[in-house]
Amino acid sequence: MNDTFLRACRGESTSFTPVWMMRQAGRYLPEYQAIRKNLSFLELCKNSELCVEATLQPVDILGVDAAILFSDILILMEQMGVPLEFHENHGPVFLHTIRDSKAVEKLRIPDPATQMDFVMETIRLLRRELQVPLIGFAGAPFTCATYLIEGGSSKIFWATKKLIFTKPGVYHALMEKITEATILYLKEQIRAGAQAVQLFDSWAGVLGPVDFAEYALPYVTQIIAALKADDFPEGKEVPVIYFANNGSTLLELSVSSGADVIGIDWRINIADAIARIGDCAIQGNLDPFALLLSKEKLRARVGKLLKDAAMAKGHIFNLGHGINQFTPPKQAKIMIDAVHELSQK
Ligand code: 1CP
Numbered sequence: 001m002n003d004t005f006l007r008a009c010r011g012e013s014t015s016f017t018p019v020w021m022m023r024q025a026g027r028y029l030p031e032y033q034a035i036r037k038n039l040s041f042l043e044l045c046k047n048s049e050l051c052v053e054a055t056l057q058p059v060d061i062l063g064v065d066a067a068i069l070f071s072d073i074l075i076l077m078e079q080m081g082v083p084l085e086f087h088e089n090h091g092p093v094f095l096h097t098i099r100d101s102k103a104v105e106k107l108r109i110p111d112p113a114t115q116m117d118f119v120m121e122t123i124r125l126l127r128r129e130l131q132v133p134l135i136g137f138a139g140a141p142f143t144c145a146t147y148l149i150e151g152g153s154s155k156i157f158w159a160t161k162k163l164i165f166t167k168p169g170v171y172h173a174l175m176e177k178i179t180e181a182t183i184l185y186l187k188e189q190i191r192a193g194a195q196a197v198q199l200f201d202s203w204a205g206v207l208g209p210v211d212f213a214e215y216a217l218p219y220v221t222q223i224i225a226a227l228k229a230d231d232f233p234e235g236k237e238v239p240v241i242y243f244a245n246n247g248s249t250l251l252e253l254s255v256s257s258g259a260d261v262i263g264i265d266w267r268i269n270i271a272d273a274i275a276r277i278g279d280c281a282i283q284g285n286l287d288p289f290a291l292l293l294s295k296e297k298l299r300a301r302v303g304k305l306l307k308d309a310a311m312a313k314g315h316i317f318n319l320g321h322g323i324n325q326f327t328p329p330k331q332a333k334i335m336i337d338a339v340h341e342l343s344q345k
Helices: 004-009 030-036 041-045 048-062 074-079 101-106 117-129 141-150 158-166 168-192 209-215 217-229 248-255 270-277 288-292 295-308 329-342
Strands: 084-087 091-094 134-139 196-201 240-244 261-263 281-286 315-319
Touching (some): 041 048, 041 084, 048 329, 074 084, 074 141, 101 168, 117 134, 117 168, 134 168, 141 168, 141 196, 209 217, 209 248, 217 240, 240 248, 248 261, 270 295, 281 288, 295 315, 295 329
Parallel strands (some): 196 240, 240 261, 261 281, 281 315
Antiparallel strands (some): 084 091
């Protein structure tokens, strides 16, 4: 068992720097496209055997040091009772928006053990196969809320900010419900066998620090505290990674969430981030588009990043956001091999 990833999350010494990639299972891999050819994305997310296959692909093909459950942050929102569609080349669409108290009241808190057993079954099956740790995940409440309020993706988050600033009571009621559902969901993932969990706050960076502290962070903190209050099924604490995309102005606040690992995007030098996060481990932060560099330049970048991260309490090498769907897989392999070679102690 290669447990280097978990050791780095806990700030323990490792013989090399572990590496995985956000969105490592997905469209840039022809093997993923072959699975997806025969069914829709949502059908795939509910088919445990195929989710296992998609999760294993980057582990087998690229040699990453952690697997991340194949699913999507929006599945939980769908199970809360809002019909979801994925339109080809357009992204997710929620058929109702959640913008008033009536809509919030209608949202259900799913029992993940029964209603989302397809996710738990994927986790159980994966744990029998994997030789690297398995990461479970959920969207952070603010990011989940934006999708429900906007009815899908957004560029300026008009409806979300309008709700925050004109009907804060409705906004907070929505956040409380998402938080409660997320706590149950992540606890169940851990019970099923997830060995670390990541909270994806993809849109946190659209909030300034004062609003982040009031409207997003308290719910992340609440989730982490609830996870830490439980006994852990395998006797070892399950590390929590918090990734706030575009969050370099939010680093100190992010640390106060209680996360074990702070994920950073590529917009900040990792050495500067390490100086600011104190006792946490760090995850990141190569620009996903730097994967297009020539082999020589890419290896040099990786070497520089590893050096810049030398003072970290623990470093998990990753991209600064998800791998782009048009990236040639062989470029990802160059990066992963370079991390392993150049970080050997
Ligand atoms: O095959 C397809 O057409 C679907 C493409 C796809 C895939 C492969 C989507 C649609 N989601 C996923 C998988 C996924 N999503 C994973 C799997 C595990 C892995 O990382 O390998 C994870 C962790 C996610 C998380 C996710 N979904 C996030 C957070 C991370 C991030 O990228 O910021 C977000 C925001 C989503 C929403 C989502 N899912 C898919 C789309 C197109 C979107 C919308 C993104 C947007 O609003 O711009």
